[in-house]
Amino acid sequence: MSDTFYDVLRRQGISRRSFLKFCSLTTASLGLSPTVAPQIAHALETKPRTPVIWIEGLECTCCSESFIRSAHPLAKDAVLSLLSLDYHMTLAAAAGEQLHENALHTIEKYKGNYILAIEGNPPLNEDGMYCIYYGKPFVEAVKHYAKDAKAVIAWGSCASWGCVQAAKPNPTNAVPIDKVITDKPIIKVPGCPPIAEVMSAIVTYVLTFDRLPELDRQGRPKMFYSQRIHDKCYRRPHFDAGQFVEKWDDEGARAGLCLYKMGCKGPTTYNACSTTRWNEGVSFPIQSGHGCIGCSEDGFWDKGSFYDRLTTIPAFGIEANADKVGAVAAGVVGAAVVAHAAVTAIKKASEKGSGAKVEEK
Amino acid sequence: MSTTMEGRDLKFPVYVWEAPVRLWHWTMALAMLVLWGTGYFIGSPLPSVPGEASESYLMGYIRFAHFAAGYIFAVAFLLRVYWAIVGNRHAREIFLVPLYMLRPAWWRSFFRVVAHYLFIRPRNDWHQGHNQLAMAAMFGMYVLGAVFMIVTGFALYGEGTLAGSWANRYFTSWVLPLLGQSQAVHTWHHLCAWYLFWFTIVHLYFVIREDITSGLTVVSSMISGWRDIKN
Numbered sequence: 001m002s003d004t005f006y007d008v009l010r011r012q013g014i015s016r017r018s019f020l021k022f023c024s025l026t027t028a029s030l031g032l033s034p035t036v037a038p039q040i041a042h043a044l045e046t047k048p049r050t051p052v053i054w055i056e057g058l059e060c061t062c063c064s065e066s067f068i069r070s071a072h073p074l075a076k077d078a079v080l081s082l083l084s085l086d087y088h089m090t091l092a093a094a095a096g097e098q099l100h101e102n103a104l105h106t107i108e109k110y111k112g113n114y115i116l117a118i119e120g121n122p123p124l125n126e127d128g129m130y131c132i133y134y135g136k137p138f139v140e141a142v143k144h145y146a147k148d149a150k151a152v153i154a155w156g157s158c159a160s161w162g163c164v165q166a167a168k169p170n171p172t173n174a175v176p177i178d179k180v181i182t183d184k185p186i187i188k189v190p191g192c193p194p195i196a197e198v199m200s201a202i203v204t205y206v207l208t209f210d211r212l213p214e215l216d217r218q219g220r221p222k223m224f225y226s227q228r229i230h231d232k233c234y235r236r237p238h239f240d241a242g243q244f245v246e247k248w249d250d251e252g253a254r255a256g257l258c259l260y261k262m263g264c265k266g267p268t269t270y271n272a273c274s275t276t277r278w279n280e281g282v283s284f285p286i287q288s289g290h291g292c293i294g295c296s297e298d299g300f301w302d303k304g305s306f307y308d309r310l311t312t313i314p315a316f317g318i319e320a321n322a323d324k325v326g327a328v329a330a331g332v333v334g335a336a337v338v339a340h341a342a343v344t345a346i347k348k349a350s351e352k353g354s355g356a357k358v359e360e361k
Numbered sequence: 362m363s364t365t366m367e368g369r370d371l372k373f374p375v376y377v378w379e380a381p382v383r384l385w386h387w388t389m390a391l392a393m394l395v396l397w398g399t400g401y402f403i404g405s406p407l408p409s410v411p412g413e414a415s416e417s418y419l420m421g422y423i424r425f426a427h428f429a430a431g432y433i434f435a436v437a438f439l440l441r442v443y444w445a446i447v448g449n450r451h452a453r454e455i456f457l458v459p460l461y462m463l464r465p466a467w468w469r470s471f472f473r474v475v476a477h478y479l480f481i482r483p484r485n486d487w488h489q490g491h492n493q494l495a496m497a498a499m500f501g502m503y504v505l506g507a508v509f510m511i512v513t514g515f516a517l518y519g520e521g522t523l524a525g526s527w528a529n530r531y532f533t534s535w536v537l538p539l540l541g542q543s544q545a546v547h548t549w550h551h552l553c554a555w556y557l558f559w560f561t562i563v564h565l566y567f568v569i570r571e572d573i574t575s576g577l578t579v580v581s582s583m584i585s586g587w588r589d590i591k592n
Contacts (some may be wrong), residue, residue, distance in 0.1 A: 216534075217534055217535065217538050218537075218538050222524065226523070226524045227523065227524075228520060228543070237414040237415070238414050239420055240414075240418055240421040241410055241414040241415075241417040241419060241420065241421070242406060242409065242410040242417055242418075242419030242420040242423075243409050243410050243411075243414055243417070244406060244409045245409075246408070246409055252409055257409065260406065261406060265544065267520075267543075268544040268547060269543070270543070294544065297542045297543065297544065298541055298542045299541060299542065299545075300544075303542075303544045303545070310404055310405070310548070310551070311545075311547070311548045313548070313552075322404070322548055322555065323405065323551070323555075325555070326551075326552065326554070326555025326558065326559075327555075329559055330555065330559055330562065333559045333562045333563060334562055337562060337563065337566040340478070340570075343480060344480075344570060344574065347480060347483070348574065351483070
């Protein structure tokens with residue numbers, strides 16, 4: 001029962017050398033001083049491991065897919081070992097009732113001392129019948145598992161904001177988990193999916209330091225979500241110079257100019273893609289020639305096309321953006337002014353003509 | 362329907378717009394011109410600049426001009442608020458509209474002005490400062506619009522100056538969650554810029570119209586500060 005992380009890792013055949021490497025890399029990725037690395041190692045060696053229960057609701061499993069690709073040396077083995085695998089439906093060897101029993105057993109045994117990680121979100125319409133978890137609405141599972149959790153991690157944009165299933169008109173009334181869990185600290189890790197290294201770093205941080213990372217007002221860890229993609233984008237010099245891709249496959253696209261005009265959401269998206277990148281730091285969307293779609297932002301599905309810089313405003317028709325609405329309204333106002341001026345002039349002229357003097361003084 | 366005219370017994374010439382009010386007015390007008398122009402090109406940038414990125418800084422300069430003009434706009438607005446407190450009573454009009462609205466007499470005058478603009482009453486009442494419709498528009502469109510632009514503007518500015526900067530701490534940190542997210546704040550900021558543009562069209566029209574038809578000086582008052590009866 002009181003296995004430490006280190007015990008588990010060693011049992012998985014991980015060498016001490018690899019373990020220490022993992023500790024240093026985690027320290028670096030968390031932006032901590034190098035002297036903290038031994039502390040992390042010490043914590044992992046001596047602390048009884050905290051079980052993490054990972055449940056999945058209305059979602060596509062892209063968070064899990066991303067997570068298992070965590071590229072830090074060892075991270076996938078290490079973090080998967082840190083997690084109690086019996087409680088991740090997709091990754092667990094067991095299945096069905098047996099798995100469920102295990103999960104319930106764990107939350108009983110580690111009451112108040114486990115971390116709940118939620119991937120996806122609960123739909124509330126029709127009493128939650130749009131997402132069934134072991135024969136019951138998922139929203140009930142969320143409440144049941146959250147009741148005795150120490151903290152909750154909201155994986156991905158689904159659990160954090162609602163994502164595609166909560167996009168207008170949201171027929172199932174899918175809600176982010178903080179609408180259902182109101183009495184526990186929640187770490188939001190948005191992204192569709194979140195970056196693998198960000199996920200593993202956050203789990204490691206929470207398990208190692210036994211506290212939540214510093215969060216911003218929207219509940220996201222500041223260490224990964226306090227800067228926009230745009231702020232650290234390697235194409236930023238082209239933006240400042242005014243050099244843009246004007247259309248797909250033009251000279252600018254081949255030269256790797258700024259994708260701002262192609263609707264890149266980098267300037268409005270808080271995430272670590274442009275620094276951490278994906279797939280062992282190989283690339284990220286902008287580097288591969290496509291604008292950022294803003295997947296880690298609240299309601300990104302409802303913010304118009306991925307390929308328009310200015311957001312479409314649905315209330316004014318399909319193709320209207322702020323400029324079109326503004327120019328049309330300015331035209332209407334201008335026309336009204338001209339009409340009013342014309343009537344004023346006619347009135348004045350007719351007054352003079354009839355000699356009716358209603359003068360002041 | 363009353364065709365009588367009120368305000369003919371008021372004292373003219375009268376010093377309505379004190380120097381700080383005039384200074385604010387023209388500074389802000391210039392700042393707004395710069396802000397509209399640069400703001401438009403931030404949303405829809407100019408055609409791509411050829412050559413090496415290191416040889417050009419076009420977007421950088423456009424954004425700099427926008428931020429600088431934004432600061433000037435905000436400072437001018439603060440000056441104006443200060444002068445509303447210490448200045449003459451006309452300096453307060455556009456800020457105190459919600460209080461005036463509690464008085465029935467204010468509404469009576471308001472509808473007399475509306476009736477004039479609907480061509481029901483041939484002559485407008487005379488006022489030393491704004492008429493009631495004008496001050497309502499100044500409050501609803503200019504004051505609220507300017508506050509909204511300053512708040513959302515600094516919130517967007519604080520995104521670039523990053524966490525820890527004053528703009529980020531006092532604006533970005535709460536405006537973004539309040540309006541949803543960054544892209545939504547951009548869209549609202551953009552729409553409100555147009556709102557101020559519509560206001561400006563109406564403002565220019567009525568200022569010129571009143572100058573011609575009311576028998577009082579209007580345009581020159583914002584230059585000299587004095588309002589007088591035209592001969």
